[in-house]
Amino acid sequence: xxxxxxxxxxxxxxxxxxxxxxxxxxxxxxxxxxxxxxxxxxxxxxxxxxxxxxxxxxxxxxxxxxxxxxxxxxxxxxxxxxxxxxxxxxxxxxxxxxxxxxxxxxxxxxxxxxxxxxxxx
Amino acid sequence: xxxxxxxxxxxxxxxxxxxxxxxxxxxxxxxxxxxxxxxxxxxxxxxxxxxxxxxxxxxxxxxxxxxxxxxxxxxxxxxxxxxxxxxxxxxxxxxxxxxxxxxxxxxxxxxxxxxxxxxxxxxxxxxxxxxxxxxxxxxxxxxxx
Numbered sequence: 001x002x003x004x005x006x007x008x009x010x011x012x013x014x015x016x017x018x019x020x021x022x023x024x025x026x027x028x029x030x031x032x033x034x035x036x037x038x039x040x041x042x043x044x045x046x047x048x049x050x051x052x053x054x055x056x057x058x059x060x061x062x063x064x065x066x067x068x069x070x071x072x073x074x075x076x077x078x079x080x081x082x083x084x085x086x087x088x089x090x091x092x093x094x095x096x097x098x099x100x101x102x103x104x105x106x107x108x109x110x111x112x113x114x115x116x117x118x119x120x121x
Numbered sequence: 122x123x124x125x126x127x128x129x130x131x132x133x134x135x136x137x138x139x140x141x142x143x144x145x146x147x148x149x150x151x152x153x154x155x156x157x158x159x160x161x162x163x164x165x166x167x168x169x170x171x172x173x174x175x176x177x178x179x180x181x182x183x184x185x186x187x188x189x190x191x192x193x194x195x196x197x198x199x200x201x202x203x204x205x206x207x208x209x210x211x212x213x214x215x216x217x218x219x220x221x222x223x224x225x226x227x228x229x230x231x232x233x234x235x236x237x238x239x240x241x242x243x244x245x246x247x248x249x250x251x252x253x254x255x256x257x258x259x260x261x262x263x264x265x266x
Contacts, residue, residue, distance in 0.1 A: 031137075063168055063172060064235060068227075075221075091158070092161035100218060100231060101218030
């Protein structure tokens with residue numbers, strides 16, 4: 001059975017005052033095979049990127065290896081002083097992210113609008 | 122569903138096939154009447170147990186089978202995931218997100234913690250030379266027991 005793989009789309013949006021927001025929209029599966037899609041995409045962002053929005057609304061399957069990649073992305077973003085907001089996780093994965101403690105480093109929002117509004121820097 | 126029914130699956134140790142077990146367990150749990158949030162808990166727990174069995178138990182050797190046995194009774198669903206390894210670590214490390222973010226703890230290693238947190242009962246049994254298994258149980262009315 002082939003995995004669905006991770007599809008990623010990067011957009012720049014101006015949905016809140018201040019600097020533009022870079023949205024990384026994931027779809028499909030986020031698993032151990034998603035390193036290039038998750039970390040490679042992040043590493044390809046322009047150096048001056050400050051505000052990053054993670055869109056999980058079209059993710060169909062996420063496992064612990066995929067969550068580990070999201071943590072690695074957040075570690076890299078933290079080193080650069082970038083701020084991250086997230087939205088689109090199912091209630092189950094909101095619970096899982098909370099259990100793991102990720103919510104200490106990114107807020108999980110119900111939709112893109114509230115996530116955009118949460119950027120303060 | 123008849124009391125004492127069981128279903129067995131034999132999966133190759135190839136990542137992705139855990140979804141077969143995950144979706145089968147979800148179908149059974151729905152038939153038994155589990156609420157949607159419990160079904161989601163079970164899906165993650167079963168997927169993680171199968172991934173551990175494939176990666177650590179069977180070292181991703183596709184010739185080695187991961188056996189999954191789902192056993193149902195009127196009150197509970199038990200899932201056993203068998204592999205050919207020596208068994209899981211005896212201690213489950215609770216993730217420390219601060220340590221992970223400061224790279225003092227690997228970002229991985231979440232699977233067993235999630236399994237234990239998401240089901241009503243979880244244990245890992247080492248039974249050499251035949252292999253080892255993870256056992257998970259979810260109950261329809263956990264407060265009543």
